[in-house]
Amino acid sequence: xxxxxxxxxxxxxxxxxxxxxxxxxxxxxxxxxxxxxxxxxxxxxxxxxxxxxxxxxxxxxxxxxxxxxxxxxxxxxxxxxxxxxxxxxxxxxxxxxxxxxxxxxxxxxxxxxxxxxxxxxxxxxxxxxxxxxxxxxxxxxxxxxxxxxxxxxxxxxxxxxxxxxxxxxxxxxxxxxxxxxxxxxxxxxxxxxxxxxxxxxxxxxxxxxxxxxxxxxxxxxxxxxxxxxxxxxxxxxxxxxxxxxxxxxxxxxxxxxxxxxxxxxxxxxxxxxxxxxxxxxxxxxxxxxxxxxxxxxxxxxxxxxxxxxxxxxxxxxxxxxxxxxxxxxxxxxxxxxxxxxxxxxxxxxxxxxxxxxxxxxxxxxxxxxxxxxxxxx
Amino acid sequence: xxxxxxxxxxxxxxxxxxxxxxxxxxxxxxxxxxxxxxxxxxxxxxxxxxxxxxxxxxxxxxxxxxxxxxxxxxxxxxxxxxxxxxxxxxxxxxxxxxxxxxxxxxxxxxxxxxxxxxxxxxxxxxxxxxxxxxxxxxxxxxxxxxxxxxxxxxxxxxxxxxxxxxxxxxxxxxxxxxxxxxxxxxxxxxxxxxxxxxxxxxxxxxxxxxxxxxxxxxxxxxxxxxxxxxxxxxxxxxxxxxxxxxxxxxxxxxxxxxxxxxxx
Numbered sequence: 001x002x003x004x005x006x007x008x009x010x011x012x013x014x015x016x017x018x019x020x021x022x023x024x025x026x027x028x029x030x031x032x033x034x035x036x037x038x039x040x041x042x043x044x045x046x047x048x049x050x051x052x053x054x055x056x057x058x059x060x061x062x063x064x065x066x067x068x069x070x071x072x073x074x075x076x077x078x079x080x081x082x083x084x085x086x087x088x089x090x091x092x093x094x095x096x097x098x099x100x101x102x103x104x105x106x107x108x109x110x111x112x113x114x115x116x117x118x119x120x121x122x123x124x125x126x127x128x129x130x131x132x133x134x135x136x137x138x139x140x141x142x143x144x145x146x147x148x149x150x151x152x153x154x155x156x157x158x159x160x161x162x163x164x165x166x167x168x169x170x171x172x173x174x175x176x177x178x179x180x181x182x183x184x185x186x187x188x189x190x191x192x193x194x195x196x197x198x199x200x201x202x203x204x205x206x207x208x209x210x211x212x213x214x215x216x217x218x219x220x221x222x223x224x225x226x227x228x229x230x231x232x233x234x235x236x237x238x239x240x241x242x243x244x245x246x247x248x249x250x251x252x253x254x255x256x257x258x259x260x261x262x263x264x265x266x267x268x269x270x271x272x273x274x275x276x277x278x279x280x281x282x283x284x285x286x287x288x289x290x291x292x293x294x295x296x297x298x299x300x301x302x303x304x305x306x307x308x309x310x311x312x313x314x315x316x317x318x319x320x321x322x323x324x325x326x327x328x329x330x331x332x333x334x335x336x337x338x339x340x341x342x343x344x345x346x347x348x349x350x351x352x353x354x355x356x357x358x359x360x361x362x363x364x365x366x367x368x369x370x371x372x373x374x375x376x377x
Numbered sequence: 378x379x380x381x382x383x384x385x386x387x388x389x390x391x392x393x394x395x396x397x398x399x400x401x402x403x404x405x406x407x408x409x410x411x412x413x414x415x416x417x418x419x420x421x422x423x424x425x426x427x428x429x430x431x432x433x434x435x436x437x438x439x440x441x442x443x444x445x446x447x448x449x450x451x452x453x454x455x456x457x458x459x460x461x462x463x464x465x466x467x468x469x470x471x472x473x474x475x476x477x478x479x480x481x482x483x484x485x486x487x488x489x490x491x492x493x494x495x496x497x498x499x500x501x502x503x504x505x506x507x508x509x510x511x512x513x514x515x516x517x518x519x520x521x522x523x524x525x526x527x528x529x530x531x532x533x534x535x536x537x538x539x540x541x542x543x544x545x546x547x548x549x550x551x552x553x554x555x556x557x558x559x560x561x562x563x564x565x566x567x568x569x570x571x572x573x574x575x576x577x578x579x580x581x582x583x584x585x586x587x588x589x590x591x592x593x594x595x596x597x598x599x600x601x602x603x604x605x606x607x608x609x610x611x612x613x614x615x616x617x618x619x620x621x622x623x624x625x626x627x628x629x630x631x632x633x634x635x636x637x638x639x640x641x
Binding site: 007008010011012014015018019022047048049050052053057060061062063064114 | 389411413447448451452455566567568569570571572573574576
């Protein structure tokens with residue numbers, strides 16, 4: 001087995017690392033303070049090519065594949081998980097439009113998304129939750145020449161940064177009763193709600209959408225009517241979940257680095273605390289989680305690059321890595337003792353960010369349902 | 378205009394703390410730290426891309442390295458080079474700066490007509506700064522070192538070059554060789570949009586035989602210098618905390634410095 005990345009993936013990983021250090025890192029303190037996403041960063045993400053990583057070249061992307069995307073999102077997330085989640089959610093809409101959109105939708109949206117005219121998003125979650133897709137309340141009723149949408153979406157990443165979000169709404173009943181739409185901002189009856197204040201991932205934009213008799217043309221429909229469930233499940237399962245796994249992998253890397261740095265520099269009883277077995281055991285646990293998470297994340301992306309069935313592996317990657325990031329960042333925080341609870345120490349940000357990643361893209365419990373079904377069926 | 382850029386893969390400087398020396402061979406254990414394009418060579422690639430944009434023409438990248446250096450040459454292609462050649466042969470191993478310059482000179486001759494060769498001022502691992510000037514000498518062309526700006530006017534090269542604490546304003550005929558200082562420009566990050574096309578380009582691999590070089594002139598056999606030993610000097614310094622108030626500590630420090638004849 002060759003565990004080395006192919007050359008282009010190595011270059012993507014290194015470039016994403018340099019971008020994160022040079023461009024993203026200086027923005028983090030202000031993102032933490034204000035909770036706002038720095039809008040000029042969108043163009044910078046586009047210029048280096050991170051926005052178009054999984055978009056075909058004919059639409060302005062670089063088409064470098066899913067392993068490259070995982071490595072890039074993890075590197076960015078190591079410095080700022082907030083920027084990492086914004087990037088991975090952008091890839092979700094890019095992939096959904098590329099997989100399911102009409103030729104006209106691809107030609108209209110994908111080049112704009114690669115150029116950084118806006119960050120993409122997929123709006124599924126509603127105030128009643130995000131796991132019960134069939135039970136959603138937003139509707140898209142057939143009307144002359146198109147549809148009329150009513151309802152709301154919440155906890156939508158990039159909500160205020162997206163010019164044309166992908167929305168899932170009910171056009172009928174049951175699993176064939178969902179459809180996907182691209183709604184341009186400015187459409188009558190479409191409005192934005194508040195910007196949410198989260199405990200972690202500060203600086204990632206999270207917001208609400210409201211639809212009140214929002215009339216959209218037939219051309220807004222993505223895929224056929226009734227295929228919204230497929231669009232949502234494939235996009236969440238094969239792009240969103242590995243994306244959150246990659247964000248969590250970045251958090252894990254950061255937590256490990258902080259744990260090692262602190263345990264070597266903090267002295268107790270006249271020597272670094274790294275000499276204490278209690279600290280060594282925690283560091284060993286964190287590194288083991290990190291290496292395991294790398295393997296499960298990279299393998300799942302490798303499967304998708306080869307066009308092989310990967311949904312269960314993607315879910316395992318998300319399930320394992322988000323939990324591992326939370327476990328590791330808690331241990332890293334505990335290694336810091338009282339210092340870990342101080343905002344001056346980055347390790348507390350790892351812990352808060354890891355906590356928010358648990359529910360994004362499907363909770364741990366939903367992940368276990370998906371994996372157990374694959375195991376038992 | 379044909380510009381040739383010499384590119385050296387070096388261990389990632391941000392991970393130098395992980396570098397180890399092989400105690401038997403006295404060589405760096407390069408497999409333990411991933412290689413990157415030598416940072417100052419990125420300045421050279423950036424300068425080449427700027428000159429190509431202004432004057433048209435083409436850029437070729439040359440690297441003398443192990444086969445694994447394809448990655449750095451693919452990156453050079455993504456950074457705007459039109460062609461890349463890997464000079465690789467087990468016979469090149471252990472080359473000092475002169476033997477390296479001989480291989481590069483043979484490759485430059487094989488590439489044919491050129492106007493300008495750009496190199497980084499020095500490599501992050503060897504830090505000799507000798508390969509560029511030696512290559513110019515072997516090719517019989519003028520060289521300017523540590524340029525912090527360069528431009529071509531009426532077929533002449535004008536450059537501002539660092540000289541200790543001064544700057545020299547230089548002019549030379551083409552063809553010429555210039556080594557770049559890090560202040561020459563701000564190298565771009567690798568544009569990922571160009572990477573897939575770059576990765577699909579063919580990279581020529583040239584051996585000693587392809588370059589018509591005798592084994593006695595390359596690698597360790599062709600190197601007039603020999604590495605006899607590399608070691609980390611033992612540090613015998615010992616820290617000592619001076620006690621008392623800041624004034625008392627300052628007085629103690631002054632007394633100690635006078636006693637040790639650091640101050641008179």
